[in-house]
Amino acid sequence: MYTAIRGSSTHAQSTSQICSKIHSSAVNLKQTGKGSSRTRLAKNLKPGAWARDYEEQRKGSYFDRASAPHQDANLLKKFERPSHPPRLARVERPDKSRPPRERIFSKSPVQESSSFVSAMEAQPAVLQHRKNPFQTLLDDPQESEFYHPPSPVSISPLSEQEKPLVLPRTTTPTTFSSPPLLPGFIPAISQMLGDDAKPTPIQSLSIKWLIEESGLDLSKSEWKQFLLASETGSGKSLAYLLPLLQKLKLDEQNGTFVRRSNPKRALNPRAIVLAPTHELARQLSSFAKALTHDVKLKISCVSQRNTPSTTKSNVTAKKLSEQLDAFVDGTGDLGELDLKKDTQAVDVLFGTPVKVMELIRGRGWDEVEGELKPDEEGKMPKLRRGRDKMPGGRGWKGEPKMGLENVEWVIVDEADVLFDPDFQEVTRTLLSDISAARGKPVEVTPNVLSSPPASSSSSAQIINYPFNFILTSATIPKNLATYLDNHHPNLVRLTSPRVHHLPKTLKTEYVPWSGGNKYADIERRVREVWASDAAAHGMLDPDTPVTLSKVLIFCNKSLKVMELATYLGEKGIRCVALTSNSEQRKRGSNKHLEGFLRPVQINPDPERAPEKAKESKSNEEEMALRDPKITPHVMITTSLLSRGLDFSPDLGHVFIVDEPRNMVDFLHRAGRSGRAGHKGKVVIFSKMKGRGSQRSREVKEKLKEFTQGKI
Numbered sequence: 078m079y080t081a082i083r084g085s086s087t088h089a090q091s092t093s094q095i096c097s098k099i100h101s102s103a104v105n106l107k108q109t110g111k112g113s114s115r116t117r118l119a120k121n122l123k124p125g126a127w128a129r130d131y132e133e134q135r136k137g138s139y140f141d142r143a144s145a146p147h148q149d150a151n152l153l154k155k156f157e158r159p160s161h162p163p164r165l166a167r168v169e170r171p172d173k174s175r176p177p178r179e180r181i182f183s184k185s186p187v188q189e190s191s192s193f194v195s196a197m198e199a200q201p202a203v204l205q206h207r208k209n210p211f212q213t214l215l216d217d218p219q220e221s222e223f224y225h226p227p228s229p230v231s232i233s234p235l236s237e238q239e240k241p242l243v244l245p246r247t248t249t250p251t252t253f254s255s256p257p258l259l260p261g262f263i264p265a266i267s268q269m270l271g272d273d274a275k276p277t278p279i280q281s282l283s284i285k286w287l288i289e290e291s292g293l294d295l296s297k298s299e300w301k302q303f304l305l306a307s308e309t310g311s312g313k314s315l316a317y318l319l320p321l322l323q324k325l326k327l328d329e330q331n332g333t334f335v336r337r338s339n340p341k342r343a344l345n346p347r348a349i350v351l352a353p354t355h356e357l358a359r360q361l362s363s364f365a366k367a368l369t370h371d372v373k374l375k376i377s378c379v380s381q382r383n384t385p386s387t388t389k390s391n392v393t394a395k396k397l398s399e400q401l402d403a404f405v406d407g408t409g410d411l412g413e414l415d416l417k418k419d420t421q422a423v424d425v426l427f428g429t430p431v432k433v434m435e436l437i438r439g440r441g442w443d444e445v446e447g448e449l450k451p452d453e454e455g456k457m458p459k460l461r462r463g464r465d466k467m468p469g470g471r472g473w474k475g476e477p478k479m480g481l482e483n484v485e486w487v488i489v490d491e492a493d494v495l496f497d498p499d500f501q502e503v504t505r506t507l508l509s510d511i512s513a514a515r516g517k518p519v520e521v522t523p524n525v526l527s528s529p530p531a532s533s534s535s536s537a538q539i540i541n542y543p544f545n546f547i548l549t550s551a552t553i554p555k556n557l558a559t560y561l562d563n564h565h566p567n568l569v570r571l572t573s574p575r576v577h578h579l580p581k582t583l584k585t586e587y588v589p590w591s592g593g594n595k596y597a598d599i600e601r602r603v604r605e606v607w608a609s610d611a612a613a614h615g616m617l618d619p620d621t622p623v624t625l626s627k628v629l630i631f632c633n634k635s636l637k638v639m640e641l642a643t644y645l646g647e648k649g650i651r652c653v654a655l656t657s658n659s660e661q662r663k664r665g666s667n668k669h670l671e672g673f674l675r676p677v678q679i680n681p682d683p684e685r686a687p688e689k690a691k692e693s694k695s696n697e698e699e700m701a702l703r704d705p706k707i708t709p710h711v712m713i714t715t716s717l718l719s720r721g722l723d724f725s726p727d728l729g730h731v732f733i734v735d736e737p738r739n740m741v742d743f744l745h746r747a748g749r750s751g752r753a754g755h756k757g758k759v760v761i762f763s764k765m766k767g768r769g770s771q772r773s774r775e776v777k778e779k780l781k782e783f784t785q786g787k788i
C-alpha cells in the first residue's frame with residue numbers, strides 16, 4: 078500500500094489517477110484478505126468526489142510524510158463516511174401531504190421489541206449517545222458491572238450509607254410437594270420436568286418466601302415487591318409462575334378476589350407478565366398454560382398482530398381496524414389472545430410492554446397528530462374518510478381494549494432490559510397506568526435509571542405500586558440495583574448463589590480465526606461439531622440414528638446474519654436466519670423457532686383428545702428431522718434471541734462470532750445453551766495471534782476471571 082502511494086508521487090500523476098491507484102491497490106489487498114484496516118481504506122479512499130480533498134493535502138506535505146497515509150487519523154477522519162443515525166423502530170415514509178407525526182417520548186422511541194433489537198444491534202458509537210449504562214467489555218476492567226448480592230435473601234439498600242438487611246439462612250424446600258403447592262400443580266410439574274425434578278435454588282427461595290411466606294412480612298406492605306435473580310437456565314420462569322398461579326387460584330377458591338367488571342373493557346386481567354420480545358412472551362404463556370392444565374386458569378398472550386402488508390382499496394377503515402385487532406391467526410392452543418373471541422376477562426396476560434400498552438390506550442397511543450395547517454381560505458382540512466381514518470392514518474387512533482382494575486400482579490421478566498434506558502419509559506408508563514386505574518397514581522419521572530444512588534438524607538421518590546410487583550433477571554447491572562434501591566427500598570431480593578456466573582454445565586472454547594474467510598471458519602466449525610457428534614454416537618450406540626447438535630450463532634449485525642446464512646446455505650447447510658425485520662416474526666406464532674425451542678406440552682389425555690394422544694411421527698419423518706440438509710440445525714441471529722428463550726437441550730452449541738459488547742450480552746447469549754443441567758458449549762471466535770489480537774486476549778482473560786467468579 079505504502080509503496081503504491083510513494084510510486085504515485087514520484088511520477089507526478091493527476092490526482093484522480095493517484096486516487097484510483099490507491100483504490101485499486103487497497104482493493105487488491107482486500108481481496109487477499111489482509112486485514113480490516115486495509116479493507117476500510119479501500120472503502121474510504123474511493124476516487125471521485127473526494128479528489129479535491131486530496132488536492133488540498135497534496136499542496137501540503139502529504140506525500141512527504143514518513144508514515145503511511147492510512148495511519149494519519151486526521152486525514153482518514155475527513156474521508157470517513159458519516160455514521161448512520163440510530164435506527165428507529167418504525168420507519169415513517171415521508172408523505173408530504175400529511176403533517177408530521179410526533180412521538181410522545183422524546184428519546185429513541187420504544188415501539189416494539191424490535192427497538193430492543195435495534196438498540197442491541199446499534200453500533201458502539203451509537204450506543205454511546207444513549208449513555209449505555211453498561212461498559213464495553215474492557216472499558217472498566219477494575220470495576221464489576223454487576224450488583225453482588227450479600228446473601229440469598231436481602232432487603233435493599235445498596236447505598237453506601239445504609240447496610241442491607243440480610244436475613245439469616247434458613248432451610249428451604251427441597252421437593253415440589255403439596256402442601257405448600259396446590260395438588261393440581263404436581264402432575265404438571267412431573268410431566269414437564271420429570272418425576273425426580275427438585276426445585277432449583279431460586280425456586281426453593283421463591284417457594285419459601287413467596288408461597289409459604291414464612292410468617293414474615295418481608296415487604297412491609299400489603300403488596301409484595303420481589304426481585305428474583307439467578308443464572309440463565311436456572312428455572313426463574315417457574316420460580317415466579319408457581320407463586321403467581323397458586324395465589325390467583327387460591328384467591329378464586331377462597332372468594333378473596335372479587336372481579337370488578339368494566340362493561341366497556343371486558344378484557345381485564347388479574348396479572349400481567351411483561352417480556353421484551355414476542356417470542357419470549359409466547360413461550361412463557363405456553364409454559365403457564367401447561368402448568369395450569371389441571372389448575373384451570375385462563376392464560377392469554379397478546380402478540381404481534383397479522384398486519385396486512387398493503388391496504389386493499391375495498392377494505393373499509395372499520396374492517397381493517399377489526400382485522401388488526403384480531404391479533405393472531407386463531408392459534409388458540411398456544412394461549413394467544415384473539416380479541417374477537419376473548420371477550421371474557423383473562424387471569425394472566427403475557428405480552429411485550431408496547432403491545433400491552435396498545436390494549437390499554439389503543440393503537441397509535443404514543444403518537445400525537447401533527448399540526449393541521451389551514452388552507453388558503455383559512456379553513457382547517459377535514460380528515461379524509463378512507464385514508465386518514467385508516468389504521469396508521471392521520472386521524473386514526475385505536476380503541477382501548479383492556480381494563481386494569483383487576484390487576485393484582487405485574488411480573489417484569491428480563492427486568493434489566495425492560496428498565497434499561499430504551500425501555501424504561503414505556504414500562505414505567507404502563508405501571509403508572511395500572512396504578513392510576515387502581516386508584517393510586519404514580520408519577521413517571523424521566524430517566525430515573527441514570528440517577529445516582531440516593532443518600533439516606535435525600536428524598537428519592539419511593540414507589541409503592543398498588544399490586545404485587547415481581548422482577549426477574551439473570552443479571553443485575555448496578556444501575557438497576559441503584560434504581561431499585563432508590564425507588565423500591567422495601568423490595569426483597571432473592572438471589573441464587575451462582576447469579577452472574579455461567580451455568581456449571583456450560584463449557585467455554587476459544588476458536589482462533591484462520592486469517593482467511595471467516596464464514597469458511599464458521600462452516601468448518603459447524604461441520605466439526607457434527608462430526609464429533611457422529612463419532613461419539615458411533616462409539617456408544619451405532620445401531621440408532623444419530624442426533625446432531627443444533628447450533629445457535631450470534632452476530633452483532635443483521636447484515637452479517639443474512640450474509641452468513643447465504644454462505645452456509647450455498648455450502649449445503651440449511652439455516653434459519655432471524656433478524657428484527659424478518660418476515661417470519663410477523664406471523665404471530667413461534668413457528669419460526671420450531672425445532673430450536675424446547676417444546677412445552679403436557680401429554681394429551683387419551684380420553685379427552687384420543688387423536689392427539691395417538692399422534693406419532695413416522696420413521697421417515699423422524700429421519701427428516703435429524704437430517705441437517707432437510708431440517709435446519711443452525712440458527713443465526715442477533716441479540717434478539719439472547720433473552721429468556723428456553724432453547725431445546727439439542728442446542729448443544731452457541732457460537733459467538735462477534736465480540737460481545739458487554740458482559741451482560743455475553744452471559745445472556747452464552748446462556749441459551751447448557752440450560753437446566755444439560756451440557757452445552759459456548760464457542761467464541763476471536764483473533765488470537767498477530768495484529769489486533771491483544772484485545773481478544775484481554776477479553777478472553779476478562780471472561781475467564783468472570784466465569785471463575787473472580788469479578
Ligand SMILES: Nc1ncnc2c1ncn2[C@@H]1O[C@H](COP(=O)(O)OP(=O)(O)OP(=O)(O)O)[C@@H](O)[C@H]1O
Nearest residue numbers: 274275276277309310311312313314551721723753
Ligand atoms: N426444577 C427444575 N428441574 C429441572 N428442570 C427445570 C426445573 N425448573 C425449570 N426447569 C427447566 O429449565 C429450563 C430453563 O428454565 P427457565 O427458562 O425458566 O430459565 P431462566 O432462569 O428463566 O433462564 P433465562 O435467564 O435464560 O431466562 C426450562 O426448560 C425448564 O423447564
